Amino acid sequence: HMDHPSHPNYHKNNPGGSNSGSNSQFGAQGISAKPSSSNASTLDAAQVFSWVRHKKIxxxxxxxxxxxxxxxxxxxxxTPLIVACQNGHFGVCKLLLAHGADLNASNHKGNTALHYCMNYGYEDIGNFLIENGADDFQTNAEGLTCYEGLTQSDLEAL
Structure with missing residues (x-):
């Protein structure tokens, strides 16, 4: 379903007050945010992922x-940690970890942040995650650990 102007989540509010290049023309289709406080209820999750990809500390x-x-x-x-690891952003990973990011969270294919670190060549970040408690033997949807690879569709996308 497409977001519509009458939908309660259509209008976005920037609680920071700064206009740092909103990408509202892309919408938030397929992206959700689960706020931990009422202040964040209007935050556009797409903006969070943009900040992660562009290292907006x-x-x-x-x-x-x-x-x-x-x-x-x-x-x-x-999760933001998975996206930070997909992009090799060590500083963003450290920031997310300092704020309690789940090291072993997995996406819909079962891949964790560690799967992407080890398969995209970011072993330094991967080793950092392991030192901080990431499970390097957690398997994805195809039964592969971070040392064994990603799902076939992920490898085809590379």
């Missing part, structure tokens, strides 16, 4: 002061 720090590190989930089931 100040914006993420403000967001994390109000919301759980795992509150935003994209249409593929990825």
């Amino acid at each position: 100040p914006e993420l720090t403000t967001y994390l002061s109000e919301c759980s590190a795992d509150s935003a989930v994209d249409s593929a089931g990825n």
